[in-house]
Amino acid sequence: MYAVVLLVCCSWVVLLCPSVQAYENLALNKTAWQSSTRWPYTADRAVDGLYTDLREWGGQCAESVGRQTTAEWRVDLGEVRNIHHVLIQYMTGNDVWDENNVYTGWFLGFSVYISNTTNKEDGVLCFRDTNYTRATIPNPVNITCPCHGRYVIYYNNRTHPPYPEGFSDYASILLCEVEVYGCDVYTYGVDCKKCGNCSGGVQCDHVTGTCPHGCEPGMRGDKCDLEQNFLACYGENCSLLCPENCNCDVIDNTCVECVSGYKGHLCYEECDGNTYGLECNQSCSKCSGGVQCDHVTGSCQNGCVAGLYGDRCDKEHVTIRRMAWTVENHVVTVATGNHVITWTEVVNSDVTMGCLDLNVLQCVQPVDMAPIAPKPVVQTAKIATDLMASASLAAILDGRKLTVKRDVRNVIMFVA
Incomplete structure (x- = not known):
């Protein structure tokens, strides 16, 4: 089973801020379930993308039967996903959401879990309301919950009276929409960038993209997204330097190619025979006196043969003596x-x-x-x-x- 990462923070705001708009709603039109159903207000109505009518009979909200001591609703994201935050739109009756709204008491005391199974106890507790009152509970509520999981579970109970002031006597599901924002696994950031090559194939940090335990062999950088350091290094985290003048294989250190100006199996030999550059495939036969050019740059240190000029003697000089x-x-x-x-x-x-x-x-x-x-x-x-x-x-x-x-x-x- 995929390991659930430790929850590192939980926070909430009333509305989504612009910086998280790039996340995808992973719950939209996914399979949903609830512990009981007041027909026809089925669980899937909370993931259909419709929540313009927040009345009980408006046809856009999921609802459980009455007089229950526990109420549970969940959505199956289809696979383990990289979750950032969960937004819950509760029923309002299309009335002002304040301490006088009848639905506030049913919302108080709820919890949200992220799990890889349908059992909430197997997962991570993202949020549990222990402080809200009828006057302070927001709606919609946006819960930051950076972790991985397949199931997002809403839960409420009235099993241990007496309850705090303002709580309803029974637990109920009155959910008009639950939106789960995040990315696929092995992605990070608000625009769901792909993780680099983290050591062991583990998930990178969902916010920064950094790899928690270093990089796969041949990769480097805190995100392990830079290949082979331009063939200049090898090994885990690309921590070992290739031999001098050699661009080596990232695994076994064998020379793949020589750096510019060198040749040979071990890249010890300088370019000669009036050649220079990468693989010694550039010609430099126009240096004055036929001397070898610089084996890396191709420049002629002692000038050019008659009629040519430039650092590499590759430009023809037209001498117009008379006009x-x-x-x-x-x-x-x-x-x-x-x-x-x-x-x-x-x-x-x-x-x-x-x-x-x-x-x-x-x-x-x-x-x-x-x-x-x-x-x-x-x-x-x-x-x-x-x-x-x-x-x-x-x-x-x-x-x-x-x-x-x-x-x-x-x-x-x-x-x-």
């Missing part, structure tokens, strides 16, 4: 080596030729073109000052973007 342009009929032609790009704009036709070295930002004289007198960048770049204010050119040149932009000095610059 010349001509203007004819408002068509600007830019020539850089084997590439010719043209675009049409309104330009100053008085300037028909210029040159620009994009690397050193000064004019050079192309050897394969007609000689051009060197001029300062600002002067030579003014070839395009008559371009439209919104002018910008983007072209793909050897895999890099070439853009024409106007700077704050109203000078058009070519940016590689």
Whole structure:
């Protein structure tokens, strides 16, 4: 039989607070039973979800026969469930619920049990009224009862007179609705989150989700919901560290894979042969002098071979040493080596030729073109000052973007 956990607290309020609204009503339309029935007010009427008419003859309440010394009602939740609180709506006759309401005396002295059997003595006493009076007993009453069980049992008796002032002479069931809020087993919290992998497969704390006796092997965290610490640990509560450079099996400590930059059965060997990274499957053959890159990051510590740049020498540097342009009929032609790009704009036709070295930002004289007198960048770049204010050119040149932009000095610059 499933072990019933110890009841840790009991409290009550008149109305449900918003923080518990995410719980499910586990009792709705479940099988109910009562010790006696005043026909046709059967036990199931207290779990049908209807309690707008709280009169005796309103058809929405369960009722036992009169002149009984004990009265018992229960609902079967179908299986052991994670219960948080129980709400009981008692009969009112649709009258104001105060000390003058005739039904208050029948409600006084009741008890609520949670059990895994139909016998209340096998379960946990959630609540027993020993303090309420006709003037103070709330209706509905909300009883916090954090425990596990299958049956929720309402019980009242008038077996040991004399009774406190205000009590009825007999026990009776006058229940219009009993709502049992909670979650499935192995869940916790107001939104019924799933428990982690607690050691021994036990239920986690129903409120916090923490595991009372630690975690299953390979799991960690107070909720035991973090797997294997990213393969860096093993054993119960993931308390033992894997060997250096090894992501190990959470049970037997064998290496599942090596950490980035290492290889071999025991992960002792660094990546070599111009490789790096996880499983040494990344190539880094462009380091200057053919030296091995960093086995973890792939960075080249001594620079790159000609034409490449970046930490891993994986970016191609396009060197545009010469750029010349001509203007004819408002068509600007830019020539850089084997590439010719043209675009049409309104330009100053008085300037028909210029040159620009994009690397050193000064004019050079192309050897394969007609000689051009060197001029300062600002002067030579003014070839395009008559371009439209919104002018910008983007072209793909050897895999890099070439853009024409106007700077704050109203000078058009070519940016590689």
